[in-house]
Amino acid sequence: MSESHIACPTCGKQVPLSQDERTKSFPFCSDRCRTVDLGGWSDEKFVIKGKELNVEQEED
Template sequence: MTTFVNCPTCQAKVAWTPDSTWRPFCSDRCKQIDLGAWAEEKYTIPAVNLPEDPDQPE
């Protein structure tokens, strides 16, 4: 049984097999679009409870 995932960029179905060169992406184009979004800092991980002054000990 083959597992399918959605391409993170365009949501196309991608077979999760060794033959799927760009998995989880459907193509090199979608992979490059995603890489560009990371480079432009469009993806962030929110920080929780950061101190006001990071140099000041708690």
């Protein structure tokens, strides 16, 4: 099942790969997610993600 879908780069929602099912916003699940991505990733999100990874490795 996962082979026929991919995760929306913005929210992780399952997006159908089938050309019949894929939206105009592909590979995003919706135009909203596409806009979010085009508008520039939230720096905060990236920082938070990086922090989480770094926290495990060092910090202190």
